[in-house]
Ligand SMILES: Nc1ncnc2c1ncn2[C@@H]1O[C@H](COP(=O)(O)OP(=O)(O)O)[C@@H](O)[C@H]1O
């Protein structure tokens with residue numbers, strides 16, 4: 167599916183600004199962004215409930231913009247289920263087939279097949295008000311898949327469920343996707359959801375696509391400050407490039423070893439594939455879990471290790487990990503996450519007000535948001 171240069175305004179407000187995406191057949195693709203960034207508007211344009219001011223929507227090689235919603239072979243699952251309360255689970259799922267006047271036996275076998283897919287075969291005769299939230303959403307999913315759409319759109323389908331059930335339903339959704347191989351476009355404002363199930367995702371803000379990539383690419387190399395901050399926790403600093411030297415790599419992308427000056431911190435070394443020049447203003451980020459925290463000074467002599475000392479402002483223990491806020495200088499507070507493995511590897515406890523060392527390698531930091539001026 168290709169979304170090409172889609173723009174949509176409401177009055178003088180631009181909800182989508184020249185949005186382009188290529189989504190592969192059978193992919194589990196997510197649109198991730200804060201509330202109001204245009205996710206639902208984009209889904210409505212794909213589904214045919216909204217018409218763009220500009221741009222194209224191409225599915226399986228055919229432009230579908232002139233087609234009404236029911237002829238696009240695109241279906242939507244909504245947050246609020248939209249089930250018929252007076253119909254049984256069976257009849258809710260059968261509804262799209264009844265509209266098409268399929269024969270009785272065919273309806274029975276198709277509905278049973280899809281009830282099995284969503285594990286509701288034992289609830290066929292119940293009414294929606296006899297089901298849990300997760301079960302209702304499974305009915306809605308079965309109903310939206312029974313006509314075998316080419317694309318399934320899911321608009322924050324799990325946001326009405328509590329956190330534990332959401333996790334569980336997410337795994338189920340992933341399994342359903344694996345079984346039927348239909349293209350899923352999954353909309354969410356929850357970065358954990360998007361990172362855990364997507365083959366690829368697009369991060370949106372204010373009607374723009376900021377970055378498209380695999381969960382790993384988006385997390386490990388955010389393209390902008392917004393992406394770095396929105397996806398997971400991070401440490402983000404304004405910096406100026408002091409020097410950048412091309413690394414001696416036999417093949418592949420050019421890579422540079424840069425030295426940055428961070429006014430609130432000092433000098434930092436970082437590798438980057440972006441060509442940068444001394445004097446440029448950039449942002450620098452390093453993820454909390456990439457930083458090693460220790461009471462002893464690390465013994466390493468490696469030139470690509472960044473080392474700072476600081477004081478623990480606040481340790482937050484949460485069982486499998488501890489998060490530390492560490493003050494290096496007056497204006498630079500670091501978030502550091504230490505995973506708890508086993509006791510023998512742990513070293514002495516790090517407590518409030520302890521003096522500590524923070525270290526990370528040049529490969530673990532990133533330059534984002536290069537200011538081209
Ligand atoms: N029919 C409409 N008329 C006016 N403004 C709208 C309409 N639909 C959406 N918007 C505005 O467009 C922006 C994007 O909305 P939406 O696509 O629903 O965002 P999201 O789903 O990411 O939360 C919001 O500011 C919203 O108020």
Ligand SMILES: [Mg+2]
Pocket residue numbers: 205206207321
């Ligand atoms: Mg929405």
